[in-house]
Structures are given as C-alpha cells and as structure tokens.
Amino acid sequence: xADFKLEAHPxxxxxxxxxxxxxxxxxxxxxxxxxxxxxxADTPCTDALRAVPRRFRSVKAHGTAxxxxxxxxxxxxxxxxxxxxxxxxxxQGARLVDQALANGKMFELPGWxxxxxxxxxxxxxxxxxxxxxxxxxxxxxxxxxxxxxVERGAKRIRVHVLTDGRDVPDGSSVQFVSSLVKDLKELExxxxxxxxxxxxxxxxxxxxxxxxxxxxxxxxWQAHVLGKAPHTFTDPVQAxxxxxxxxxxxxxxxxxxxxxxxDEAGKPVGTVEDGDAVVLFNFRADRMVEISKxxxxxxxxxxxxxxxxxxLKFVGMMQYDGDLLLPANFLVPPPEIHKTSGxxxxxxxxxxxxxxETQKFGHVTFFWNGNRSGYFDSNLETYLEIPxxxxxxxxxxxxxxxxxxxxxxxxxxxxxxxMVRINYANPDMVGHTGxxxxxxxxxxxxxxxxxxxxxxxxxxxxxxxxTSDHGNSDDMVQREKxxxxxxxxxxxxxxxxxxxxxxxxxxxxxxxKGLPDSVVMRDDLPDAGLANITATYINLLGLQAPSxxxxxxxxxx
Ligand SMILES: O=C(O)[C@H](O)COP(=O)(O)O
Ligand SMILES: [Mn+2]
Ligand SMILES: [Mn+2]
Numbered sequence: 387x388a389d390f391k392l393e394a395h396p397x398x399x400x401x402x403x404x405x406x407x408x409x410x411x412x413x414x415x416x417x418x419x420x421x422x423x424x425x426x427a428d429t430p431c432t433d434a435l436r437a438v439p440r441r442f443r444s445v446k447a448h449g450t451a452x453x454x455x456x457x458x459x460x461x462x463x464x465x466x467x468x469x470x471x472x473x474x475x476x477x478q479g480a481r482l483v484d485q486a487l488a489n490g491k492m493f494e495l496p497g498w499x500x501x502x503x504x505x506x507x508x509x510x511x512x513x514x515x516x517x518x519x520x521x522x523x524x525x526x527x528x529x530x531x532x533x534x535x536v537e538r539g540a541k542r543i544r545v546h547v548l549t550d551g552r553d554v555p556d557g558s559s560v561q562f563v564s565s566l567v568k569d570l571k572e573l574e575x576x577x578x579x580x581x582x583x584x585x586x587x588x589x590x591x592x593x594x595x596x597x598x599x600x601x602x603x604x605x606x607w608q609a610h611v612l613g614k615a616p617h618t619f620t621d622p623v624q625a626x627x628x629x630x631x632x633x634x635x636x637x638x639x640x641x642x643x644x645x646x647x648x649d650e651a652g653k654p655v656g657t658v659e660d661g662d663a664v665v666l667f668n669f670r671a672d673r674m675v676e677i678s679k680x681x682x683x684x685x686x687x688x689x690x691x692x693x694x695x696x697x698l699k700f701v702g703m704m705q706y707d708g709d710l711l712l713p714a715n716f717l718v719p720p721p722e723i724h725k726t727s728g729x730x731x732x733x734x735x736x737x738x739x740x741x742x743e744t745q746k747f748g749h750v751t752f753f754w755n756g757n758r759s760g761y762f763d764s765n766l767e768t769y770l771e772i773p774x775x776x777x778x779x780x781x782x783x784x785x786x787x788x789x790x791x792x793x794x795x796x797x798x799x800x801x802x803x804x805m806v807r808i809n810y811a812n813p814d815m816v817g818h819t820g821x822x823x824x825x826x827x828x829x830x831x832x833x834x835x836x837x838x839x840x841x842x843x844x845x846x847x848x849x850x851x852x853t854s855d856h857g858n859s860d861d862m863v864q865r866e867k868x869x870x871x872x873x874x875x876x877x878x879x880x881x882x883x884x885x886x887x888x889x890x891x892x893x894x895x896x897x898x899k900g901l902p903d904s905v906v907m908r909d910d911l912p913d914a915g916l917a918n919i920t921a922t923y924i925n926l927l928g929l930q931a932p933s934x935x936x937x938x939x940x941x942x943x
Pocket of ligand 3: 887
C-alpha cells in the first residue's frame, strides 16, 4: 500500500467538511457576445465567484493539453474526464490510432490477424461514426483501415455509417457519405467490392451510452446485422438526402432514422453472415460498449438479436472497457491510464460520492477512473445515477439538474463523504442541439443549482472546486475564421448553429467557508490544463498530490 500513501499537505490543513468537485459539462470561457450562452444566460452565482481575487482562473481543455493529436482538436468528455481524474496527460485514442496506422503497427497486432481470416472468402464490416470530428472516430482512420485491408487481400467490404451532425456541422452527412461512396468505388480497381450497407443518425442508431436507451442499439443491430430497417434505398447519398427531408426544416444528421441499402431486387447488400469480420471503427469507448456486448456475448439477452452470426471475427478499434476487457479483441491497445485519483483516495481512506444523470454518469465514474467500470472500493465509494430523459434535450433543458442537486445536498449533509463529485450535463447536452435559447436556460439552471449546493456546503464548512471538461454552450454559432462573425444560412439569413464542442478554455473556481483565506491560485502556471486540477482537489482535501501528477493550481500565501 505504501505506493499509494499521500502525505498531509504542509500548509493546507485537512478540511472539517467535504470537498465538492463539480463539473459543469460543456461550460467554456469564450468570446463574450450574444451567441455565448454561458455569458448571456442569467448566472449570478458563477459571475460572483469569478470576481473573487485569486480564486478564479481558466485552464486549457483541448488539443495536446489533454492528449489529443493537435491543438486544432476540440476537447471532449472522455479525454477531459480522463485528465481530471488522473492528473496526467496521456496519449489518447485518436492519437494512438493515428500512430498505429502511420507506422503500420496496427497490421501486425493480433486484432488485425483475427479479422484478416475473413479477407479471402468473407466480408469485412466496418461500423462507426462517419465524421472527422475526432471525438469518437475520424474519417481518415476509417479509410486507412479499409485501404490496409484491401492491400492485404480483403475482397468484400461493407461500411455501416452513423451520421454525425454533433461533432461536425449538421448537414455534413451528405458530403461524408458522398466522399465514402467515391473512396469505396476506387477500390474496385484493386479487386475489392466495397459498399455502404446501412446507417442512421448517431442519436437514433447504435451509439447509445450508459444504457440510456437500448432501443437505439437494437435498431443498429437490425440494420447492420439483419438488414432490416424502415427505410431502404439503393443509393446511400440518396438515402441521407431523402431522410433529411426539406432543406428549410431538415431532420438533423444526429437523428436520421435507420436505413438499409439494397440491390435493385431489394436484397440488402451487406448483412453480417457467419464467418464475417466486424470492426467497430470508433476509438472512443462510451458509445461502443453496448453494441460491443451485442456482438461479443453469445448469451446476450437485452434484446432479441433474432440471428447471431457464428464464427464472427469481432474487434473494436480499441478495447473499450478495461474492467470487462470488452471487446476481447481490438486493433490498437487503448491508452493506459493508471494511478488515477480515485485509486489514491480510497487507499487514503477518503470516502467519495459521485453523481450525475445517465448521459454523464459514466463520465464521472468510468472516464474519471481511467475507463474502468467498477468501484475501487465499494465500502468507500457510492456512485449514484439519476435516469436521464429520453428526448432531444432542448425540449427539456433543465434535464435532471434539480434531482442531481438534491442528491448532492443530501450527500454533503450526510457527513458520510469527504469528497462529493458531481457532473451537470446541461450546458453540453443542450449545447449539442444548437438551440441558443435552450442553452441559455440550461446554463441558468446549472448556475442556480450550483448556488444551492454551495449554500449547503457552507453549512457544513466545506470547500469547492467548480470546473468543466471542455467548451460547448459558450459558442452556439459557426463563425467565419478571419472575422469571427457568425456564418449566415444562405436561405434564411440566420446564423448557422454550432452543435459541437468548442476549443475554449474552461473555468476553475475555488472557495467555500471551510477554505482558509491563505489558499489562492498560483500565478505561475499560464499553460495549465485539466490535468492540473487533480492535484488541486487533492490539496483541497489537505493532502499532497502524487508526484506523477501535474502541478496543483493552488498555493498558500
Ligand atoms: O458523444 C457525444 O455526445 C459527443 O460526441 C461528445 O460529447 P461529450 O464528449 O461531451 O460526451
Ligand atoms: Mn463533456
Ligand atoms: Mn458533448
């Protein structure tokens, strides 16, 4: 155990009350104009906290600061919570897959060997998010894998495409599908029959997370594996254009219904058959775990699969769950995230309560703990999930913020926990709908809930650290690069909505009645990022942080 022992902090005493760590998911610090929902919402609590000298700063939450390939990459919940929970900057999935493709390692590893058994006589299926968002997947990685397979003898390839519109502009599905059709066509010359076989919008088909709605996965299984969907087309570009509907009121790429591509006779072109290979080409874990279970477990019974292909060669781009070792086979080994704060804290007797609603529950548990699904010590940890609504969240922008707040207040008052960790999903999940007014409401609600939590924290003499994992609601419009002015829709003249995350830094606010006045933000860490927050909350607990963690943001004066 000596390895995990944390010494008392020399100048910050242990608190009487709990330490509250609160993640306002998707709440960035960005250009202050009317399209910044964080700025333009009514947020008296965080406004006041921001004005407290040396108790507010911002930190980087995107790009290389969180282990992504370049500083053009926006942050996301996976890499953000990995950094917040582990205090380390780790090369993330996007980067590891880039490297494995560039140096050819991918093609020598056991996962590739497994799928290559299907190259001569069977079909290789690729299922995943068709996008260059770089959050769950990237188009060039898909193409790299497909080309690698064809060069190594694959004769028949089918791609099952999930349209995005969430990490990339809505409507871009048409370009992505057109590009893929063209890229696949070119493979004919190399003797490979490669086609798109099925698809649908990511929020409707296959990419559920944290068991929020298994019907999403069932629709995916039916379309990709069985070739069954309410809509069939012979041309994938036509499929996406038709399902989007009228250009003045289109269905979002995120929500396109499932479709199947058939031949002229109406037969699906790419069902999954015995002996085929299936590759899930997303590197990110959360939205691949459920579909992986359906492919991996012979006795899976959450929905009726109707048919379970025999002798499948099934791999993920990565192993998505390090606890369940799911899937067993994968193309690239996942980031190795060890010695996370959760593990240190249980070894030092710190009891923790972690809570969010379904949509972010795994963020404050699974991602926080380095992509592990269980407890480190169930005697010291309680994880509470509040079930999320199953609607597009601009229709219910308060989401479950009030219920989470009640649970948080109870945990703070209970005296049972030294640390209370909460994620509010609203600024992110509502921000992803591109609805500015709803996002303002989301931010105002979260601000109100935080105020409520902080007043209870003061009753118990606690300390807090509020932050976020990346930006989102802080910019709700697409902008012209040079002038930063909103881009306007050619037909309506209205600003084009931005549904994705932003590259903005995120705030860090500290305080609470139990925090001595002597504790302030350091002023010598201009490049600090999310990973610096871990040592900071460990210090707030009155402990010294492990030496492998990035520097704490605080000091005493
Ligand atoms: O999965 C999603 O909802 C988006 O692609 C990214 O959002 P998140 O990183 O905040 O979960
Ligand atoms: Mn997030
Ligand atoms: Mn998000």
